[in-house]
Amino acid sequence: MDLVIVLRYRKAVTYGLHVLLGALEEHDTPTRYDVRFATTPEATAEEIEAALARAPRVLVLWSFYSPDAEALAAELATIRSKVDSPRVRHVAGGVHATAEPVQTLDAGWDVAAVGEGETTLLALVDAGGDPTGVPGLVYRDATGAVVKTGRPARLPLDTFRGFSLRWQRFNALEITRGCLYSCRFCQTPFMFSARFRHRSVHNVRWHVDQMRAKGLRDVRFITPTALSYGTDGEEPNLAAVEELLATCKEGIGPAGRVFFGSFPSEIRPEHVSREALRLVRKYCANTNIIVGAQSGSDRILDAAKRGHGVEEVKRAARLGIAEGFTINVDMIFGMPGEDPSDVEASLSLARELADLGARIHAHTFMPLPGTPWRDAPPGEVDPATISAVDRLSQRGSLYGHWRKQQDHASRLATAARQYPRPGRSRTLPILADPPGDL
Numbered sequence: 001m002d003l004v005i006v007l008r009y010r011k012a013v014t015y016g017l018h019v020l021l022g023a024l025e026e027h028d029t030p031t032r033y034d035v036r037f038a039t040t041p042e043a044t045a046e047e048i049e050a051a052l053a054r055a056p057r058v059l060v061l062w063s064f065y066s067p068d069a070e071a072l073a074a075e076l077a078t079i080r081s082k083v084d085s086p087r088v089r090h091v092a093g094g095v096h097a098t099a100e101p102v103q104t105l106d107a108g109w110d111v112a113a114v115g116e117g118e119t120t121l122l123a124l125v126d127a128g129g130d131p132t133g134v135p136g137l138v139y140r141d142a143t144g145a146v147v148k149t150g151r152p153a154r155l156p157l158d159t160f161r162g163f164s165l166r167w168q169r170f171n172a173l174e175i176t177r178g179c180l181y182s183c184r185f186c187q188t189p190f191m192f193s194a195r196f197r198h199r200s201v202h203n204v205r206w207h208v209d210q211m212r213a214k215g216l217r218d219v220r221f222i223t224p225t226a227l228s229y230g231t232d233g234e235e236p237n238l239a240a241v242e243e244l245l246a247t248c249k250e251g252i253g254p255a256g257r258v259f260f261g262s263f264p265s266e267i268r269p270e271h272v273s274r275e276a277l278r279l280v281r282k283y284c285a286n287t288n289i290i291v292g293a294q295s296g297s298d299r300i301l302d303a304a305k306r307g308h309g310v311e312e313v314k315r316a317a318r319l320g321i322a323e324g325f326t327i328n329v330d331m332i333f334g335m336p337g338e339d340p341s342d343v344e345a346s347l348s349l350a351r352e353l354a355d356l357g358a359r360i361h362a363h364t365f366m367p368l369p370g371t372p373w374r375d376a377p378p379g380e381v382d383p384a385t386i387s388a389v390d391r392l393s394q395r396g397s398l399y400g401h402w403r404k405q406q407d408h409a410s411r412l413a414t415a416a417r418q419y420p421r422p423g424r425s426r427t428l429p430i431l432a433d434p435p436g437d438l
């Protein structure tokens, strides 16, 4: 055995790890390796200890989102206090490590994997776990200097499997990566590029056939904007969507179910049309649709570069409800540059949608690394707004982790101040056009 790969396997991020396993299982390598799954910090320490007795090198793979970075750094320190060795390398991947690689190294990881992880992991395995010169990594050399090996290639989505057959790890299937809508609060375009890459219908069908053969019944999709499937631009391509849904429905069989436009994907409001909703009804099992609204203020939607207005949100909700769907609407409170009239506009939209029968999925604005609003002030929800939001929540019209996200937002803002971006002014006016987005 040359190498043991220990996955710090957390429920919140299984998908990213499954995709890596899907790439690994088809890869020919001279390296003899084993993969272990560790679902707790204790299990991770035990797996590392066992791996050190079996192989000269151990890679521990972590993946996390920015709000979890601080808690996982504490977890990493605990694991290191139990077992550590120069033969063990803790590798952090995902959007936080990509956006803040030096912060990630300073927080205790040995290596930050930057960008899409598939080709990087394969090269790392080929190198027996030695990161030297492997593209897509940031690490410190023997002198402590930061080494950056550049972003790895962004390949067509069909290049790698979307889940793992060898390790029997399945998940919602990623049908689109990247997003051409560069909303200023969102990490997706930064992480995966501001254009769409779609998995082909043929390739999706292969995955669905594998799922059915394994006895799985539910097909769900991961996509930044569900009705953008098959298009390069802003207009939906409903023919491509229908081809996708029809083949998935056929592939998963009469006992199977297809979900589209519900968790974990959502639909942009201006894409909601009677035709699109009828396609969902014809082929899919979901009776709910998630629509991204984010704000009830056109001024804030413009500042966020959302590319749609408030009217489109209302129209989408009315249409969805008229077609018999439950409508969930994503909204973000505490957006940068909001004044009291913007806050009132958002509350008023939330109430209006709730009166129509929609449910509000509430978030607090978080200044996420990698986004144009990384250095914006953390979202704060004032007491009057909290009361109004609580009233909606008591009616059963609002849900979400918006309270917890206020704490995450403050912590992210503190970290951003400690790691200022070179050449960026932290006093950038939020509603003006910042230079050099993404």
Ligand code: SF4
Binding pocket: 179, 180, 181, 182, 183, 186, 187, 188, 189, 224, 225, 268, 292
């Ligand atoms: S919020 Fe949605 S539409 Fe906007 S950039 Fe992110 S993924 Fe794309």
